[in-house]
Amino acid sequence: MARRQPTGRRRPPARGTAMHMIELPLDAAALTRFAWHQGHAAKQGYSDEDFGYAAHAWLAATLGELAPRPFRLQETRRGLRLLGYALQPAQHLAEHARTFALPAALAVCDWDTAASKEMPTTWHVGQRLGFEVRACPVSRGERERDLYLVEVDEAKASGREPANRSEVYGTWLDRQFGQNEAAKAELITLAGFRRVRSLRQSRAGQDHRHHGVERPDALFTGELRVLDPDVFASLLARGIGRHRAFGFGMLLLRPPGRGGT
Incomplete structure (x- = not known):
């Protein structure tokens, strides 16, 4: 077979x-x-x-x-x-x-x-939800890079202090929620971070080769407010950020005001 x-x-x-x-x-x-x-x-x-x-x-x-x-x-x-x-x-x-x-x-x-x-099939404008998501905050330029490392390089080039990792990643996540006005993040906490080495497959003709790729692995918790119910439902089904097919981006929901992981 x-x-x-x-x-x-x-x-x-x-x-x-x-x-x-x-x-x-x-x-x-x-x-x-x-x-x-x-x-x-x-x-x-x-x-x-x-x-x-x-x-x-x-x-x-x-x-x-x-x-x-x-x-x-x-x-x-x-x-x-x-x-x-x-x-x-x-x-x-x-x-x-x-x-x-x-x-x-x-x-x-x-x-x-x-x-x-x-899962619910309808959401409501203004509905507040707690969330937890494991995400991969990377850039999408000529080559994929950790967004925090991009910030460090840009800060160095302009002679300023770089923003901290939590701020860089939090801004990125807020933009993810805001795409097509799906939701507005009202609280974002970087609850955990590590760099993880993952296996990926590349193809050269009929030859399938595997290689290791190191990427940022960020765990966020927080609260959001639904702006557009239909767009939010699509975001929930699609997931957050890149590498969703490999275990990143699933948005887990919890009652608002509940902290922890």
Whole structure:
């Protein structure tokens, strides 16, 4: 059987279409074995530190166009937990996987304990929501760069002190919410930051090669106010920023006024 390749971009759901939050418990060792046997592994000492590429490849091979996107991986005491937004409930995804997935791919997830809930289909102008999002704040010039490092270089060139990382990333996130007037961020906190080395695949003809890429990994919490309900619904389904297919950009909602992660 030919190996299924990760799928491309997916259109956001049509207005009023139900969206489901999916929770899939994953076995980290089984996920690593699947990625290795499918050829999604580095050969020059690079590692997929956040399992982003492995999860991306597994979702594509197991669920195809039904795969949750955006998604986020979280470590738990029992292993990995994948949260994501999908157009079908967990039961439908489990049936699809049991019918079509290869045995090694099926074994990555405990489908019996997979869960889901239907998200609201309508939002309201002025509605306040708490949020948490893991995002990758990078520039989109000739080559991708950490936005904070861009700020440092620009400040040095102009002889001024650079803004701090929280301010640079917070301004970027505020712009993401403001695109097409989806929402207005009223509070943004950089709750965590690290630089993570992720695995990516490049193609040269028919040759598929893997390489490691280091990127900023920022965890934000805060509160927002909905400006345009339809645009906000599209933003929620699409996700925030770049590399959404690899575990970045899923906007998790919580009641306003609730802090912490």
